[in-house]
Amino acid sequence: MRYDVAVIGGGPSGAIAAAVLATAGISTVLIERNLENIKPCGGAIPLGLIEEFNIPDELIEKKLSCMRARSPKGRIIEMQMPNGYVGMVRREKFDRYLRSEAERAGAVVVEGLVKSIANSGDGFVINTHHDKVAPLRARKIIGADGANSKTAVDLHFPPNELKVMAMQQRFKYSPAIQQFSDTVEIWFDGEISPDFYGWIFPKADHLAIGTGTEGRRKNVKILQKRFIEKLGITDEPFLDEAAQIPMKPRKSFTQEKAILVGDAAGLVTPANGEGIFFAMQSGKLGAEAMIKHLNYKAPLKDYEKEFRKLYAPIFFGLEVLQSVYYRNDRLRESFVAICADKDVQQITFDSYLYKKMVPASLGTQIKIFSKNIFHLIKGS
Template sequence: MSASISRRKAGEDAEVIVVGAGPAGATAATYLARAGLDVLLLEKSTFPREKVCGDGLTPRGVKQLIDLGIDTREEAGWLHNRGLRVVGGGVTLELDWPDLATFPPYGVVRPRQDFDELLARTAQRTGARLLEQTTVTGAITDERTGRIVGVSARAGAEKAPVSYRAPIVLACDGVSARLALSMGIDKNDTRPMGVAVRRYYTSPRSKDDYLESHLELWDRSDPAEPKLLPGYGWIFGMGDGTVNVGLGILSTSKAYGSTDYRALLRSWLDGTPEEWGLREANAAGKIGGAALPMGFNRTPHYSSGLLLVGDAGGMVNPFNGEGIGYAMESARLAAECVIQALARPEGPARERALAGYPLALRQSLGSYYRLGNIFSRLIGNPAVMRVATKYGLPRTTLMKLVLKLLAGLYDPRDGDAFDRVITAATRLTPSA
């Protein structure tokens, strides 16, 4: 078998540049390199590195890992869980992940510090060239066409200015979306945003068969007038003697932006049983915070040689705040379109293949996210949240449907009655 011939032109550093080596970037780089493309993967920090996250993946995210060829067995260092424990309105409900053809019947937990490096090294092993300590500062564009032809960056500890060139660039640079902004692609403020804070604690609850979600977040800063906030808290056992505890708030709430989230986290945890150990004395590290760009809040997802992937394109699920699985899902779709594009000559044929990326996203997630955006606006109203918690949680059958909807766990074909309801709802919802 003959060696592949590079498609690189004179002056180009790669066939594809991927900016950001988080789950989106590492996944895209793996698929691209596996297809024989010359991929340059640029990462601003060095591995291992910490990320603010819940560290838990639903079966939808696990499917992406399996598709990528990652060994997700417990023997390979993954802590499995069998479902979601929902707490609220005086009710505790344990809901097993549904048994589906499309997704595995288990979720996993793994610290992002370890998880992200595992994915980045997978990309390297498939042939992607990873450059760490390389902070991309903006796009280099063709003055005549406005098309992206590379990126400018600062490299190494000395932050020396450098540039890299390629005909196609994937922006996987997270919520900052610096590359998209440098190309004039702004976020859509009508789409929901979230903010999450999390902290690790030493706790006897470290080993748990369920991810735990608390649907009632009370702001008790004014004891005379406690407020129910639209958001959720989580307690995810890490299996190593610690738990990942955090909370998320939606921008559809009046409290968004005016709440001290770190103080709210402490206040919420002070209301948990003492024996759980979720107190200051047991904290393992400081409180970290991150923004959650949801529901395709930055578009177009493809323009002039630049594809927005993961958080850079607002891929976080507006129903439940999950981002990793959807970042990887969008990365796979982006890689498929780029692989097809680079098999064609430059010009209209290649552009048609690249334009297939936003179309593929809309077909896969557009209607579902549109429903999620509506859902986020509804629960932004405390009265709606209170009624939903009070009357919805005690109904186990209804909550099984809600779990499928919120986690995107349904079989579009040959599913059960719940799957058919969700599929019909997404078909009736416009995808854009």
């Protein structure tokens, strides 16, 4: 059987891409290495994503509109989202649902770890480990196989550059940790992460606590242990998970016959490590470009142009934020202090929940700038 498109990887980016392609009548195969995969992930998604992709309510374990930012000195800023919330999902259920939607749209979903992708005539031949799936042929490829994408290696895409190593532990609620069950907490503290942040994300029956660093796997374990100690948690986690987060788009993520989407393309925003939204958007935009390519020979490059046009300002803004404020505890302290400002909160929530980059008025910009200088001089 020769498919029009083979999608490698069945996380959010691949599942959405396969669903969009199959809905348009494109013969599509989705190859996922493990249909029971539990992707290491905080599972925090913005309201805008839930609305745009019609995510059913039963998958949203919690809707949290209260968020706390904590500084190195222990200053806590509590923020309320006036018109929205962060949705908490559990990736094992979320990914399974998205794949089932792709299958419902007509995509063929198979389980197999892709071992090699080779050019063959005007398409590709895909082999899986132990020949779990008989060799598959496809005219085009969408690589949606995560941060360490095999597709990218075999098809010689430029490397995924900046990767954060992130670790998370899940704890069942107990009387000792019930206090964390209704608020998203973000810790900006060099002892927990010298270059990223720590998070506490409440789910329906457990807490997910994690941290990340641009350093090595060994370091993240030490940081995570310190975080749990600082929180005073003595309960044992029921799950430890770790994975890399690629927080810089590859120099190029399109070729003539293949594209990369989601983490495989490096589409996670700096500073906050948000990847699910960009995985799903790139899966959708990539699949739409693929449909035009197959039907009218439109260049696949249009996908990358469109993605960059829509989201490059957000990536740039967050890269600047990270490089300015995540350098030391003094700067983190002033960053948290600035979060107390209602205008800063409004801008943050608008850009997170709906990915709107609305420039602040000149008056607001001057006010934020002055507060910034004040906190930097004062050292808080």
